[in-house]
Amino acid sequence: MRKVPDSTVRRLAIYLHFLEEFEASGAATVSSQALARRGGTTAAQVRKDLSFFGSFGKRGLGYAVPELAGRLRLILGLDRRYRVAVVGAGRVGSALAQYAGFPARGFDIVAVFDRDPAKIGQPLDGGRVRDASTIEQVVRSEQIEIGIVVTPAAAAQEVTDRLVAGGVRAILNFAPAPLVVPSRVELRNVNLALELETLSYALAHR
Protein backbone atom coordinates (compact mmCIF):
# COMPACT_ATOMS: atom_id res chain seq x y z
CA MET A 1 0.00 0.00 0.00
CA ARG A 2 3.05 2.27 -0.09
CA LYS A 3 3.78 4.73 -2.86
CA VAL A 4 0.42 6.22 -3.65
CA PRO A 5 0.54 9.13 -6.12
CA ASP A 6 -0.28 12.53 -4.67
CA SER A 7 -2.80 13.04 -7.40
CA THR A 8 -4.58 9.87 -6.31
CA VAL A 9 -4.97 11.18 -2.76
CA ARG A 10 -6.42 14.46 -4.04
CA ARG A 11 -8.91 12.58 -6.19
CA LEU A 12 -9.95 10.31 -3.33
CA ALA A 13 -10.87 13.41 -1.32
CA ILE A 14 -12.93 14.63 -4.27
CA TYR A 15 -14.69 11.29 -4.63
CA LEU A 16 -15.54 11.45 -0.94
CA HIS A 17 -17.27 14.80 -1.39
CA PHE A 18 -19.44 13.38 -4.16
CA LEU A 19 -20.18 10.25 -2.19
CA GLU A 20 -21.48 12.42 0.63
CA GLU A 21 -23.79 14.18 -1.79
CA PHE A 22 -25.00 10.83 -3.08
CA GLU A 23 -25.37 9.65 0.51
CA ALA A 24 -27.58 12.64 1.27
CA SER A 25 -29.71 11.99 -1.79
CA GLY A 26 -30.20 8.39 -0.66
CA ALA A 27 -28.54 6.57 -3.57
CA ALA A 28 -27.42 3.08 -2.54
CA THR A 29 -24.74 2.35 -5.11
CA VAL A 30 -22.56 4.27 -7.52
CA SER A 31 -20.40 3.17 -10.47
CA SER A 32 -16.84 4.22 -11.23
CA GLN A 33 -18.37 5.79 -14.33
CA ALA A 34 -20.65 8.06 -12.31
CA LEU A 35 -17.88 9.06 -9.90
CA ALA A 36 -15.61 9.83 -12.83
CA ARG A 37 -18.10 12.15 -14.48
CA ARG A 38 -18.59 14.22 -11.35
CA GLY A 39 -14.89 14.28 -10.61
CA GLY A 40 -13.69 15.20 -14.09
CA THR A 41 -11.70 12.04 -14.65
CA THR A 42 -12.15 8.57 -16.18
CA ALA A 43 -13.77 5.41 -14.85
CA ALA A 44 -10.49 3.52 -15.16
CA GLN A 45 -8.75 6.20 -13.12
CA VAL A 46 -11.33 5.91 -10.34
CA ARG A 47 -10.91 2.15 -10.16
CA LYS A 48 -7.12 2.39 -10.22
CA ASP A 49 -7.16 5.01 -7.47
CA LEU A 50 -9.30 2.81 -5.25
CA SER A 51 -7.28 -0.31 -6.06
CA PHE A 52 -4.27 1.08 -4.20
CA PHE A 53 -6.18 0.46 -0.99
CA GLY A 54 -8.24 -2.65 -1.72
CA SER A 55 -11.32 -3.78 -3.61
CA PHE A 56 -14.42 -2.10 -2.33
CA GLY A 57 -16.85 -2.70 -5.19
CA LYS A 58 -19.12 -5.46 -6.41
CA ARG A 59 -18.66 -6.50 -10.04
CA GLY A 60 -21.70 -5.82 -12.12
CA LEU A 61 -23.08 -3.51 -9.43
CA GLY A 62 -20.69 -0.77 -8.44
CA TYR A 63 -19.82 0.56 -5.02
CA ALA A 64 -22.08 0.72 -1.95
CA VAL A 65 -22.21 4.46 -1.26
CA PRO A 66 -22.08 4.56 2.56
CA GLU A 67 -19.49 1.79 2.75
CA LEU A 68 -17.15 3.39 0.21
CA ALA A 69 -17.53 6.77 1.92
CA GLY A 70 -16.56 5.16 5.21
CA ARG A 71 -13.55 3.47 3.66
CA LEU A 72 -12.37 6.73 2.10
CA ARG A 73 -12.74 8.54 5.42
CA LEU A 74 -10.52 5.92 7.02
CA ILE A 75 -7.98 6.04 4.19
CA LEU A 76 -7.81 9.84 4.29
CA GLY A 77 -7.67 9.95 8.08
CA LEU A 78 -10.97 11.84 8.19
CA ASP A 79 -12.59 9.47 10.67
CA ARG A 80 -11.60 11.84 13.48
CA ARG A 81 -11.30 15.57 14.18
CA TYR A 82 -8.13 17.66 14.15
CA ARG A 83 -7.18 20.65 16.31
CA VAL A 84 -5.78 23.43 14.16
CA ALA A 85 -4.08 26.78 14.81
CA VAL A 86 -4.02 29.74 12.42
CA VAL A 87 -1.04 32.09 12.68
CA GLY A 88 -1.67 35.53 11.20
CA ALA A 89 -4.93 37.40 11.79
CA GLY A 90 -4.77 39.56 8.69
CA ARG A 91 -7.56 39.51 6.15
CA VAL A 92 -6.77 36.11 4.70
CA GLY A 93 -5.91 34.63 8.09
CA SER A 94 -9.18 35.74 9.72
CA ALA A 95 -11.14 34.53 6.72
CA LEU A 96 -9.52 31.11 7.01
CA ALA A 97 -10.05 31.06 10.77
CA GLN A 98 -13.77 31.48 10.15
CA TYR A 99 -14.00 29.39 6.97
CA ALA A 100 -16.95 27.05 7.45
CA GLY A 101 -15.45 24.46 5.12
CA PHE A 102 -12.80 23.51 7.69
CA PRO A 103 -14.94 22.39 10.64
CA ALA A 104 -17.31 20.83 8.14
CA ARG A 105 -14.46 18.49 7.15
CA GLY A 106 -13.24 17.80 10.67
CA PHE A 107 -10.71 20.59 11.17
CA ASP A 108 -11.47 22.73 14.22
CA ILE A 109 -9.69 26.07 14.48
CA VAL A 110 -8.97 26.24 18.20
CA ALA A 111 -6.47 29.12 18.26
CA VAL A 112 -5.55 32.17 16.21
CA PHE A 113 -2.30 34.08 16.72
CA ASP A 114 -0.91 37.46 15.69
CA ARG A 115 2.00 39.67 16.66
CA ASP A 116 0.15 42.99 16.33
CA PRO A 117 -0.95 44.30 19.77
CA ALA A 118 -3.93 45.96 18.09
CA LYS A 119 -5.22 42.54 17.04
CA ILE A 120 -4.31 40.53 20.15
CA GLY A 121 -7.35 40.01 22.34
CA GLN A 122 -9.88 40.79 19.66
CA PRO A 123 -12.73 38.30 19.45
CA LEU A 124 -12.71 35.95 16.49
CA ASP A 125 -15.28 33.25 15.96
CA GLY A 126 -15.83 32.49 19.63
CA GLY A 127 -12.19 32.65 20.70
CA ARG A 128 -9.88 35.60 20.73
CA VAL A 129 -6.62 36.40 18.97
CA ARG A 130 -3.60 35.36 21.03
CA ASP A 131 -0.09 36.74 21.22
CA ALA A 132 2.22 35.03 18.74
CA SER A 133 4.87 34.75 21.44
CA THR A 134 2.68 32.14 23.16
CA ILE A 135 2.45 29.83 20.14
CA GLU A 136 4.70 27.09 21.47
CA GLN A 137 3.03 26.91 24.85
CA VAL A 138 -0.54 27.04 23.51
CA VAL A 139 0.12 24.46 20.78
CA ARG A 140 1.38 22.11 23.47
CA SER A 141 -1.35 22.72 26.04
CA GLU A 142 -4.17 22.71 23.48
CA GLN A 143 -2.81 19.59 21.76
CA ILE A 144 -2.81 21.28 18.38
CA GLU A 145 -1.67 19.02 15.54
CA ILE A 146 -1.87 21.26 12.48
CA GLY A 147 -0.65 24.84 11.96
CA ILE A 148 -1.79 27.15 9.18
CA VAL A 149 0.75 29.89 8.43
CA VAL A 150 -0.76 33.09 6.96
CA THR A 151 1.80 35.71 7.88
CA PRO A 152 3.89 37.99 5.68
CA ALA A 153 6.85 36.16 4.13
CA ALA A 154 9.32 37.74 6.55
CA ALA A 155 7.67 36.25 9.65
CA ALA A 156 6.75 32.85 8.22
CA GLN A 157 9.84 30.85 9.19
CA GLU A 158 9.88 32.19 12.74
CA VAL A 159 6.26 31.27 13.50
CA THR A 160 6.81 27.92 11.80
CA ASP A 161 9.70 27.18 14.15
CA ARG A 162 7.44 27.93 17.11
CA LEU A 163 4.66 25.74 15.80
CA VAL A 164 7.16 22.92 15.32
CA ALA A 165 8.64 23.46 18.78
CA GLY A 166 5.12 23.21 20.20
CA GLY A 167 4.70 19.85 18.51
CA VAL A 168 2.50 20.26 15.44
CA ARG A 169 2.69 17.36 13.01
CA ALA A 170 1.70 19.25 9.87
CA ILE A 171 1.84 22.76 8.44
CA LEU A 172 -0.23 24.36 5.70
CA ASN A 173 1.67 27.37 4.39
CA PHE A 174 -0.06 30.29 2.68
CA ALA A 175 2.91 32.65 3.05
CA PRO A 176 4.83 33.28 -0.16
CA ALA A 177 8.08 31.95 1.33
CA PRO A 178 9.74 28.55 1.29
CA LEU A 179 9.64 27.01 4.78
CA VAL A 180 12.12 24.63 6.35
CA VAL A 181 10.68 22.01 8.73
CA PRO A 182 12.03 18.76 10.20
CA SER A 183 11.18 15.74 8.07
CA ARG A 184 8.77 14.45 10.72
CA VAL A 185 6.54 17.48 10.01
CA GLU A 186 4.34 17.31 6.93
CA LEU A 187 4.39 20.52 4.85
CA ARG A 188 2.04 21.70 2.11
CA ASN A 189 2.27 25.04 0.31
CA VAL A 190 -0.55 27.08 -1.19
CA ASN A 191 0.31 30.22 -3.12
CA LEU A 192 -2.69 32.23 -4.19
CA ALA A 193 -0.84 34.57 -6.55
CA LEU A 194 0.75 31.54 -8.24
CA GLU A 195 -2.65 30.31 -9.34
CA LEU A 196 -3.36 33.53 -11.19
CA GLU A 197 0.11 33.40 -12.71
CA THR A 198 -0.44 29.98 -14.26
CA LEU A 199 -3.76 31.26 -15.60
CA SER A 200 -1.92 34.18 -17.12
CA TYR A 201 0.48 31.76 -18.82
CA ALA A 202 -2.47 29.93 -20.34
CA LEU A 203 -3.99 33.20 -21.55
CA ALA A 204 -0.73 34.24 -23.18
CA HIS A 205 -0.38 30.95 -25.07
CA ARG A 206 -3.41 30.37 -27.19
Added chain:
Amino acid sequence: MRKVPDSTVRRLAIYLHFLEEFEASGAATVSSQALARRGGTTAAQVRKDLSFFGSFGKRGLGYAVPELAGRLRLILGLDRRYRVAVVGAGRVGSALAQYAGFPARGFDIVAVFDRDPAKIGQPLDGGRVRDASTIEQVVRSEQIEIGIVVTPAAAAQEVTDRLVAGGVRAILNFAPAPLVVPSRVELRNVNLALELETLSYALAHR
Protein backbone atom coordinates in the same frame (compact mmCIF):
# COMPACT_ATOMS: atom_id res chain seq x y z
CA MET B 1 6.32 25.12 -29.16
CA ARG B 2 6.07 21.72 -27.52
CA LYS B 3 3.64 20.71 -24.82
CA VAL B 4 4.87 22.26 -21.58
CA PRO B 5 4.07 20.42 -18.33
CA ASP B 6 1.83 22.24 -15.88
CA SER B 7 4.38 21.66 -13.16
CA THR B 8 6.98 23.44 -15.26
CA VAL B 9 4.80 26.55 -15.52
CA ARG B 10 4.30 26.60 -11.76
CA ARG B 11 8.02 26.33 -11.18
CA LEU B 12 8.78 29.11 -13.66
CA ALA B 13 6.55 31.42 -11.63
CA ILE B 14 8.45 30.42 -8.51
CA TYR B 15 11.80 31.04 -10.17
CA LEU B 16 10.57 34.48 -11.17
CA HIS B 17 9.82 35.35 -7.56
CA PHE B 18 13.34 34.43 -6.53
CA LEU B 19 14.86 36.28 -9.46
CA GLU B 20 13.06 39.40 -8.32
CA GLU B 21 14.57 39.00 -4.86
CA PHE B 22 18.01 38.54 -6.40
CA GLU B 23 17.34 41.54 -8.63
CA ALA B 24 16.56 43.66 -5.58
CA SER B 25 19.73 42.49 -3.85
CA GLY B 26 21.75 43.48 -6.90
CA ALA B 27 23.15 40.08 -7.91
CA ALA B 28 24.10 40.02 -11.60
CA THR B 29 24.00 36.30 -12.36
CA VAL B 30 22.53 33.18 -10.85
CA SER B 31 23.15 29.47 -11.49
CA SER B 32 20.57 26.75 -12.00
CA GLN B 33 21.97 25.30 -8.79
CA ALA B 34 21.12 28.44 -6.79
CA LEU B 35 17.63 28.71 -8.29
CA ALA B 36 17.04 25.05 -7.51
CA ARG B 37 17.96 25.38 -3.86
CA ARG B 38 15.56 28.28 -3.31
CA GLY B 39 12.82 26.60 -5.28
CA GLY B 40 13.04 23.17 -3.69
CA THR B 41 13.98 21.33 -6.85
CA THR B 42 17.11 20.21 -8.73
CA ALA B 43 19.49 22.08 -11.01
CA ALA B 44 18.71 19.74 -13.90
CA GLN B 45 15.01 20.43 -13.44
CA VAL B 46 15.56 24.18 -13.60
CA ARG B 47 17.55 23.89 -16.83
CA LYS B 48 15.01 21.54 -18.37
CA ASP B 49 12.15 23.87 -17.42
CA LEU B 50 13.86 26.81 -19.08
CA SER B 51 14.88 24.77 -22.13
CA PHE B 52 11.23 24.46 -23.19
CA PHE B 53 11.39 28.12 -24.11
CA GLY B 54 14.95 28.64 -25.31
CA SER B 55 18.49 28.96 -23.98
CA PHE B 56 18.85 31.97 -21.77
CA GLY B 57 22.07 31.17 -19.93
CA LYS B 58 25.79 31.43 -20.55
CA ARG B 59 27.79 28.23 -20.07
CA GLY B 60 30.27 28.48 -17.29
CA LEU B 61 28.52 31.55 -15.92
CA GLY B 62 24.86 31.04 -15.28
CA TYR B 63 21.91 33.29 -16.06
CA ALA B 64 21.87 37.09 -16.16
CA VAL B 65 19.32 37.92 -13.46
CA PRO B 66 17.43 40.87 -15.01
CA GLU B 67 17.39 39.29 -18.45
CA LEU B 68 16.06 35.95 -17.24
CA ALA B 69 13.44 37.71 -15.12
CA GLY B 70 12.31 39.64 -18.19
CA ARG B 71 12.11 36.47 -20.26
CA LEU B 72 10.07 34.69 -17.60
CA ARG B 73 7.66 37.62 -17.38
CA LEU B 74 7.13 37.39 -21.12
CA ILE B 75 6.72 33.60 -21.04
CA LEU B 76 4.23 33.77 -18.18
CA GLY B 77 2.32 36.66 -19.71
CA LEU B 78 3.20 38.85 -16.75
CA ASP B 79 4.54 41.71 -18.87
CA ARG B 80 1.16 43.41 -18.63
CA ARG B 81 -1.66 43.93 -16.12
CA TYR B 82 -4.95 42.07 -15.93
CA ARG B 83 -8.40 43.32 -14.93
CA VAL B 84 -10.03 40.89 -12.51
CA ALA B 85 -13.49 40.51 -10.94
CA VAL B 86 -14.25 38.74 -7.65
CA VAL B 87 -17.72 37.21 -7.30
CA GLY B 88 -18.76 36.60 -3.71
CA ALA B 89 -18.11 39.17 -0.97
CA GLY B 90 -18.12 36.73 1.94
CA ARG B 91 -15.15 36.47 4.23
CA VAL B 92 -12.87 34.68 1.80
CA GLY B 93 -14.07 36.75 -1.16
CA SER B 94 -13.43 40.09 0.56
CA ALA B 95 -10.05 38.89 1.75
CA LEU B 96 -9.10 37.94 -1.81
CA ALA B 97 -10.46 41.23 -3.16
CA GLN B 98 -8.08 43.06 -0.85
CA TYR B 99 -5.18 40.62 -1.07
CA ALA B 100 -2.07 42.71 -1.72
CA GLY B 101 -0.33 39.84 -3.51
CA PHE B 102 -2.62 40.15 -6.53
CA PRO B 103 -1.94 43.75 -7.65
CA ALA B 104 1.70 43.17 -6.74
CA ARG B 105 1.78 40.52 -9.47
CA GLY B 106 -0.19 42.50 -12.05
CA PHE B 107 -3.75 41.46 -11.22
CA ASP B 108 -6.01 44.41 -10.45
CA ILE B 109 -9.32 43.68 -8.76
CA VAL B 110 -11.61 46.17 -10.50
CA ALA B 111 -15.00 44.81 -9.42
CA VAL B 112 -16.54 42.77 -6.60
CA PHE B 113 -20.01 41.25 -6.81
CA ASP B 114 -22.50 39.75 -4.39
CA ARG B 115 -26.16 38.78 -4.39
CA ASP B 116 -26.89 39.83 -0.81
CA PRO B 117 -28.61 43.27 -0.67
CA ALA B 118 -26.96 43.88 2.71
CA LYS B 119 -23.55 43.68 1.05
CA ILE B 120 -24.30 45.47 -2.23
CA GLY B 121 -23.08 49.05 -2.13
CA GLN B 122 -20.70 48.53 0.77
CA PRO B 123 -17.26 50.01 0.20
CA LEU B 124 -14.44 47.56 -0.45
CA ASP B 125 -10.90 48.59 -1.14
CA GLY B 126 -11.76 51.78 -3.03
CA GLY B 127 -14.69 50.43 -5.02
CA ARG B 128 -17.99 49.13 -3.75
CA VAL B 129 -19.74 45.78 -3.91
CA ARG B 130 -21.99 45.49 -6.98
CA ASP B 131 -25.15 43.53 -7.60
CA ALA B 132 -24.41 40.06 -9.01
CA SER B 133 -27.16 40.54 -11.56
CA THR B 134 -24.97 43.11 -13.30
CA ILE B 135 -21.98 40.79 -13.77
CA GLU B 136 -22.33 40.31 -17.50
CA GLN B 137 -22.71 43.99 -18.27
CA VAL B 138 -19.92 45.15 -15.95
CA VAL B 139 -17.48 42.49 -17.16
CA ARG B 140 -18.08 43.70 -20.69
CA SER B 141 -17.91 47.44 -20.02
CA GLU B 142 -14.94 47.17 -17.67
CA GLN B 143 -13.06 44.84 -20.03
CA ILE B 144 -12.54 42.26 -17.32
CA GLU B 145 -10.55 39.23 -18.44
CA ILE B 146 -10.40 37.05 -15.33
CA GLY B 147 -13.14 36.07 -12.88
CA ILE B 148 -12.56 34.68 -9.38
CA VAL B 149 -15.52 32.66 -8.10
CA VAL B 150 -15.84 32.60 -4.29
CA THR B 151 -19.53 31.85 -3.80
CA PRO B 152 -21.25 28.93 -2.06
CA ALA B 153 -21.28 25.82 -4.24
CA ALA B 154 -24.94 26.27 -5.14
CA ALA B 155 -24.42 29.64 -6.82
CA ALA B 156 -21.07 28.93 -8.48
CA GLN B 157 -22.25 27.69 -11.88
CA GLU B 158 -24.74 30.51 -12.31
CA VAL B 159 -22.23 33.29 -11.67
CA THR B 160 -19.72 31.46 -13.84
CA ASP B 161 -22.18 31.49 -16.74
CA ARG B 162 -22.59 35.25 -16.33
CA LEU B 163 -18.85 35.83 -16.21
CA VAL B 164 -18.48 33.78 -19.39
CA ALA B 165 -21.35 35.60 -21.08
CA GLY B 166 -19.64 38.87 -20.23
CA GLY B 167 -16.52 37.65 -21.97
CA VAL B 168 -13.94 36.64 -19.35
CA ARG B 169 -11.15 34.48 -20.73
CA ALA B 170 -10.23 32.71 -17.50
CA ILE B 171 -11.81 31.67 -14.21
CA LEU B 172 -10.21 30.87 -10.87
CA ASN B 173 -12.68 28.82 -8.84
CA PHE B 174 -12.59 28.67 -5.03
CA ALA B 175 -16.12 27.25 -4.72
CA PRO B 176 -16.24 23.57 -3.80
CA ALA B 177 -18.16 22.67 -6.96
CA PRO B 178 -17.11 21.44 -10.39
CA LEU B 179 -17.70 24.18 -12.97
CA VAL B 180 -18.54 23.78 -16.65
CA VAL B 181 -17.11 26.38 -19.01
CA PRO B 182 -16.64 26.57 -22.79
CA SER B 183 -13.24 25.28 -23.90
CA ARG B 184 -12.14 28.78 -24.87
CA VAL B 185 -12.27 29.76 -21.18
CA GLU B 186 -9.33 28.69 -19.03
CA LEU B 187 -10.39 27.16 -15.68
CA ARG B 188 -8.36 26.52 -12.54
CA ASN B 189 -9.72 25.13 -9.27
CA VAL B 190 -8.51 25.78 -5.74
CA ASN B 191 -10.10 23.89 -2.90
CA LEU B 192 -8.94 25.00 0.53
CA ALA B 193 -10.47 22.12 2.46
CA LEU B 194 -8.83 19.65 0.06
CA GLU B 195 -5.40 20.85 1.11
CA LEU B 196 -6.07 19.98 4.73
CA GLU B 197 -7.51 16.65 3.65
CA THR B 198 -4.35 15.60 1.85
CA LEU B 199 -2.38 16.67 4.92
CA SER B 200 -4.64 14.48 7.00
CA TYR B 201 -3.89 11.55 4.70
CA ALA B 202 -0.18 12.08 5.23
CA LEU B 203 -0.66 12.23 9.01
CA ALA B 204 -2.62 8.99 9.00
CA HIS B 205 0.05 7.12 7.01
CA ARG B 206 3.35 7.27 8.80
Added chain:
DNA sequence: GGATGTGAATGTCTTCACAGCT
Protein backbone atom coordinates in the same frame (compact mmCIF):
# COMPACT_ATOMS: atom_id res chain seq x y z
C1' DG C 1 -25.39 -8.17 -18.85
C1' DG C 2 -22.86 -5.02 -16.37
C1' DA C 3 -19.22 -3.25 -13.77
C1' DT C 4 -15.05 -4.22 -11.15
C1' DG C 5 -9.97 -5.14 -10.65
C1' DT C 6 -5.58 -5.31 -12.74
C1' DG C 7 -1.46 -6.47 -15.64
C1' DA C 8 0.36 -4.54 -19.74
C1' DA C 9 0.91 -0.66 -22.82
C1' DT C 10 1.22 3.92 -23.36
C1' DG C 11 2.14 8.55 -22.16
C1' DT C 12 4.22 12.10 -19.26
C1' DC C 13 7.65 14.01 -16.20
C1' DT C 14 12.11 13.86 -13.89
C1' DT C 15 16.81 12.63 -13.46
C1' DC C 16 21.18 11.37 -15.48
C1' DA C 17 25.25 12.21 -17.72
C1' DC C 18 27.97 14.35 -20.80
C1' DA C 19 29.15 17.19 -24.92
C1' DG C 20 30.07 21.85 -25.70
C1' DC C 21 30.54 26.71 -24.79
C1' DT C 22 32.75 30.58 -21.85
Added chain:
DNA sequence: AGCTGTGAAGACATTCACATCC
Protein backbone atom coordinates in the same frame (compact mmCIF):
# COMPACT_ATOMS: atom_id res chain seq x y z
C1' DA D 1 37.39 24.68 -14.47
C1' DG D 2 32.47 25.94 -14.27
C1' DC D 3 27.89 25.65 -15.79
C1' DT D 4 24.49 25.25 -19.45
C1' DG D 5 21.63 22.58 -22.78
C1' DT D 6 19.82 18.27 -24.12
C1' DG D 7 19.20 13.52 -25.77
C1' DA D 8 18.63 9.18 -23.42
C1' DA D 9 17.29 6.57 -19.49
C1' DG D 10 14.54 5.94 -15.81
C1' DA D 11 10.60 6.71 -12.78
C1' DC D 12 6.05 7.67 -12.41
C1' DA D 13 1.11 8.20 -13.76
C1' DT D 14 -2.72 7.29 -16.84
C1' DT D 15 -5.23 4.63 -20.11
C1' DC D 16 -6.39 0.28 -22.28
C1' DA D 17 -8.40 -4.01 -22.52
C1' DC D 18 -10.01 -8.04 -20.81
C1' DA D 19 -10.58 -11.85 -17.43
C1' DT D 20 -13.47 -12.16 -13.50
C1' DC D 21 -17.23 -12.11 -10.70
C1' DC D 22 -22.23 -10.67 -9.15
